[in-house]
Amino acid sequence: MIRFQPELKLHSAKIQIPAIMVVLLIGLVAIGFFIFQAKKQAELQRLGLDDPEAKKHLVTEPMTKKAQEQQSKPAPEFELTDSNGKLQRLADLRSEKPTIIYFIKDGCPCSETYEPFMQEFARNYLDVANVLGVIDGTQETARAWSSRYVNPYPIAFDPTSATMRKWEATNSAFTALVDKQGNLVAYWPGYSRWMLEELSQKLADLTGVPRRRLAIIDGPSKLYTGCSFGDEDPSEIVKGR
Numbered sequence: 001m002i003r004f005q006p007e008l009k010l011h012s013a014k015i016q017i018p019a020i021m022v023v024l025l026i027g028l029v030a031i032g033f034f035i036f037q038a039k040k041q042a043e044l045q046r047l048g049l050d051d052p053e054a055k056k057h058l059v060t061e062p063m064t065k066k067a068q069e070q071q072s073k074p075a076p077e078f079e080l081t082d083s084n085g086k087l088q089r090l091a092d093l094r095s096e097k098p099t100i101i102y103f104i105k106d107g108c109p110c111s112e113t114y115e116p117f118m119q120e121f122a123r124n125y126l127d128v129a130n131v132l133g134v135i136d137g138t139q140e141t142a143r144a145w146s147s148r149y150v151n152p153y154p155i156a157f158d159p160t161s162a163t164m165r166k167w168e169a170t171n172s173a174f175t176a177l178v179d180k181q182g183n184l185v186a187y188w189p190g191y192s193r194w195m196l197e198e199l200s201q202k203l204a205d206l207t208g209v210p211r212r213r214l215a216i217i218d219g220p221s222k223l224y225t226g227c228s229f230g231d232e233d234p235s236e237i238v239k240g241r
Contacts, residue, residue, distance in 0.1 A: 105172035172226030193219030
């Protein structure tokens with residue numbers, strides 16, 4: 001009996017060890033899953049895509065097709081006042097340098113998320129290209145935006161969004177590249193990492209400078225548009241038109 005008891009305890013311990021390991025393994029997997037989900041949620045929040053309705057801001061095929069139809073056509077001219085009260089004419093801007101035009105909606109999270117990428121383009125290409133943001137709202141709206149982001153380029157305003165309609169920019173984050181002859185070289189209905197790469201390449205080709213290295217790795221993998229300048233549900237835009 002003295003010999004039998006230790007063997008029984010050892011046998012019992014052998015049965016319990018695998019169970020403990022399974023519990024630990026499940027715990028580690030659960031912790032890893034929660035860490036992964038937390039990082040994913042933080043990334044979505046950083047990109048402004050944590051809103052359950054964010055899926056509606058994916059660019060649709062009709063939106064892409066409609067924007068592509070505008071390419072190689074003369075860019076619609078405009079005259080707008082910027083946050084400093086200066087008149088901004090597209091004809092003046094693009095005759096000097098190729099020009100990036102992008103549209104902003106006040107209060108739109110996607111516009112806010114997109115802004116740093118335009119700042120990155122300005123830091124790298126303002127010596128060879130002009131950049132102009134056009135926001136819906138008043139001069140105060142433009143001033144507040146420009147002050148908040150310390151824009152190194154002008155922010156023009158359009159209280160009626162007539163310019164957006166003229167350019168058929170249904171949503172914010174529509175972005176255009178106009179050459180010195182006034183042609184719409186490229187027009188995107190939203191932004192993504194690949195779109196930013198494409199814009200950089202086209203700008204380098206137009207200006208004859210080496211393509212600059214941009215900090216755009218955080219750009220979304222899919223093409224996202226911003227909030228609508230009208231009352232439409234972003235997922236329904238251009239359907240039936």
